[in-house]
Amino acid sequence: MYPPRSKHKGAHPRFGAMDVCPFIPVRNATMADCATCAKKLGLRLGNELKIPIFLYEEASEEEYRKRLPDIRQKAMGEYEGIKDNIGKEASEEEYRKRLPDIRQKAMGEYEGIKDNIGKDGWAPDFGPAEFANRIAFNVREKGRGPDKPGRFKNVAGIGWYVDEYNLAQISVNCTDFNVTNIHTVYESCKDDARDMNLAVVGSELVGLVPLECFLDIAEYYIKKENLFIVDERQKVALVIERLGLNSVSRFDPDKLIIDYKCKLADPPLMSMTVKSFVEILGARTSAPGGGSASALVAAMGTGLGSMMGWMTYGSVKFQALDAQMRALIKPLHDATQELVYRIDADTDAFTDYMTAMRMSKETEEEKALREAAMQKGLQSAIDVPLNTMKIADLCWDAMVELAKVGNVNSKSDLQVGARCLELGIWGCWKNVEINMKDITDQDYIERVSAEAKELWEKADKKSKEVLDLLEAR
DSSP, X not given: OOOGGXXXXXXXXXXXXXXXXXXXXXXXXXXXXXXXXXXXXXXXXXXXXXXXOOOOGGGOSSGGGOOHHHIIIXXXXXXXXXXXXXXXXXXXXXXXXXXXXXXXXXXXXXXXXXXXXXXXXXXXXXXXXXXXXHHHHHHSTTTTBTTBOOSOTTEEEEXXXXXXXXXXXXXXEESOTTTSOHHHHHHHHHHHHHHTTOOOOOOOOOSOBOHHHHHHHHHHHHHHTTOOOOOHHHHHHHHHHHTTTTSSXXXXXXXXXXXXXXXXXXXXXXXXXXXXXXXXXXXXXXXXXXXXXXXHHHHHHHHHHHXXXXXXXXXXXXXXXXXXXXXXXXXXXXXXXXXXXXHHHHHHHHHHHHHHHTSOOSSHHHHHHHHHHHHHHHHHHHXXXXXXXXXXHTTHHHHHHHHHHSOGGGHHHHHHHHHHHHHHHHHHHHHHHHHHTTOOOXXXXXXXXXXXXXXXXXXXXXXXXXXXXXXTO
């Protein structure tokens, strides 16, 4: 965008006052959805504000128009060269793929870069930011030119000195964390700085970051340092600490991690107090009912199993079992988290069936539509408890191993846990059975009934095994 009288100033590669407007997929959105949003916004900005708009990355349909540095330099000559270069035809096939390339190639960067289009080494490499630039050139994909590429794909970078922080900074843009994640670049920068006898004091995240990106980084440090962390928030805290994200300003994950910033409220049932949930179970309503209660009971069972694991892990007396406890606690922890959400899923599925029952049935067509919707609702009401059984079923091996070697002081906890897990699976089985009587698809009835019965029979057998093992200790 053109600032008044073309007076916009800045050090970072850019098009103008608004350089980029990225769309990032969150929750059930896809990158294709984001590309559609980008095109709609671009069309509106172009029509209403009469400014040049360039699509980049996944939104661009031409390979040579995807890289942002390419678009910046080749198409528009950076900010200062926009008016002279806009509309010129790009001559290279791979120019417009990445954000940094679009900035540099399509528009020529902002101050004076139009005179250096096509030349290597245009970025400043002197003064306080000299070493930062050197490292930036090492890690960015472009490197120092066509014959001297950098280390990482989908990475752009430049170095400068930030007076506000009294520090040299390497400004890096990672456009696809699935290709090159933040920690990969950060650790490489630290290695280079160490070789130059320089200290890296931390990092700063500008904008929002997907939770998946952070969890991937957490797994890197967990594996590298042989840590044992299963809680999501603790993993986030680990990343913040390892990347030094609080070094120049406080990193607030609830504001800067996209999934947390856009997080919807937890489902109503799982958010209730124990007292409120028990009271609503006893109310004159058809839901929540046995299915939701079964999911909760199963979650209590896996939770108690996880508890025994934690009561064993880290204890000097059971130090030899630490590695085994790590392997046993994680599936129980993960299952507990999933099962808690199944409390609301069961009620929601039953609500879909009730909604179908209230559909109009005056005409033959309406009757057919109503019957189809009811059958779909019934299958959903069956599939939810069936899937709850499957999640709970995955925990039996861990429960059995804990019964063999876990801290015997938690014996009664695991006994209760085994019974809860068994009862939760039994309850879900009974919910499958009662909803099956109105299903008309015979193949579905036979297949699902057999699967549910098999899961229950296994739960009955495994629960007895856990209890027998514990009783013998």
